[in-house]
Amino acid sequence: AQDIFRPEKLNLALILSLLAGIFDFVPIVGPLLAGLVITFIVALTSVFQALFVLIALVIIQILEGNLVLPLLFKKFVGMPPALVLIALAIGGKLWGILGAILVIPLAGIIFEILRDYLEKQRQREEKERDVTIL
Structure with missing residues (x-):
């Protein structure tokens, strides 16, 4: 050995x-x-x-x-790569290493909430347009 x-x-x-x-x-x-x-x-x-x-x-x-990490985050979290880089920069600057670790899941949650809200808003507007047309 x-x-x-x-x-x-x-x-x-x-x-x-x-x-x-x-x-x-x-x-x-x-x-x-x-x-x-x-x-x-x-x-x-x-x-x-x-x-x-x-x-x-x-x-x-x-x-x-x-390059690699933002593309992976886009694929698995669904966030655009630019948003991933911005989130990492802000999280790291504000809270250091812990911020860099926690910011991606937090940004992913916020991104999904906003995406869901905007999708529902768009659907409401489409329904209102359909009602107005009739």
């Missing part, structure tokens, strides 16, 4: 990827902490590789935060 943890037996990229994935579950600070830890570990081997890893992590986080 001790042979498994010898440096030549470890696949460092796999372990660091798993670490990044685990840290990614912590909103806002998780990816930052993962990036710092991973960059530090890689820098022990090569500063050039550490710079490459840091740039790759930043690009991945930008794509995930600004």
Whole structure:
């Protein structure tokens, strides 16, 4: 069992990827902490590789935060991606990490209530038009 943890037996990229994935579950600070830890570990081997890893992590986080997550929220919560980004920015600014965690479900609830209200309002207006026409 001790042979498994010898440096030549470890696949460092796999372990660091798993670490990044685990840290990614912590909103806002998780990816930052993962990036710092991973960059530090890689820098022990090569500063050039550490710079490459840091740039790759930043690009991945930008794509995930600004493209992938809003599209997923749109698909599963039904909110437009722009509204998701605005809600995250406001929730994070007002209440920090807790706000960023709680703002999407809260915004989803408010969005559904407003959507339902507007749909009922539209149906009432259609009924009134139908009655007026008759």
